[in-house]
Amino acid sequence: MQDTTQQDNWKRLAGEAAARLIEDGMVLGLGSGSTASYVVRYLGLRIQEGLQIVGAVPTSNATEQLARELNIPLTTLDAHPELDLAVDGADEIDPRLCLIKGGGGALLREKIVASAARRFVVVGDVTKQVLLLGVHFPLPVEIVPFALPLVRRRLEALEAIVQL
Template identity: 55%
Template sequence: MDRDAAKKAAGEAAATLVQDGMDLGLGTGSTAACALDAIGRRVREEDLDVRGVPTSFGAERRARAHGIPLTTLDEVSTLDLAVDGADEVNEGLQLIKGGGGAHSREKVVATQAERFVVLVDPTKQVSQLGEQMPVPVEVLPMAVAPVRQALEDLGARPELRMSTEKDGPVVTDQGLWLLDAYFPDGVTDPEALNRTLCRRPGVLDHGLFLHEATDLFVGHPEGTVDRISA
């Protein structure tokens, strides 16, 4: 499968939803980047008046490169549309995000959006969350050991995410570390796991997105897009 072509199809489809005057949530990752590329092209060619709230430093840089005006949630209380990718999505439009480590900011932006459109290629569709990917958990560095133990008590195999570019852990835009929680049988009760992690001291947030998505765009290499609404 030509996954790049599938991602581009989903990103191009998402860009068609943008209308003049919108405030946008701008996601992080390779599929979201395709949407930002297409949105940037429309801004230049159609002189669209839009503003974007980026979910990471990388998304901010890409948006600026395309001339997409930026704003913040201090200035905009509600977003008309947010677009982002996912590492996994099930039939109920529940997601695992955070492969790029930006899930905490992504969840804030998604929650503030009236419409949150998730962009994937077919390889990201699963019958049960956790089949292919771990659940990323963003933690205070001092809390890694107790949070790791709590995850092990839940049946997970947590691994501290290490940087491939330097000798040490991956550091998020918040200055925190990531524990990737692998569940051997998948996440059998996402709601319960969500509640447990949200109550755990030392955890900023995690990569389960259970109620945020309103739409799913599944791109295919030939350029078609399946559009699924919650």
């Protein structure tokens, strides 16, 4: 287990590095979770220093609230269906750069925002690096209630442990 202070420092450094990719005039996607919140905070500082973005689409209510507190201009996918850059965190990242996302409950919005972006950047600290996905963190699967019985049976046929 990593020291929380050290882990927070790694997250901050990763978030700041990702936020430095943001340029004037961009339309952004802002992800969810602890590491992504550092991106949002650093973006807020950069805007205070003069960076001018068109707007940002948040992937969760928490990210939206933080962005509003930091005076980051927000927009929607309706107004800007194509984003220049989306930045989000991950729950686990393997050596092939495959990842698990969505453990915080914003998976659908995260996937939609990522798919609307010309460039998608995942931020994560060293504690997110794993050799094999799913060993330490469960794979989130979002389903609609209508499909629950079908999806449950199919996942169980794959020997998955299904938890709601």
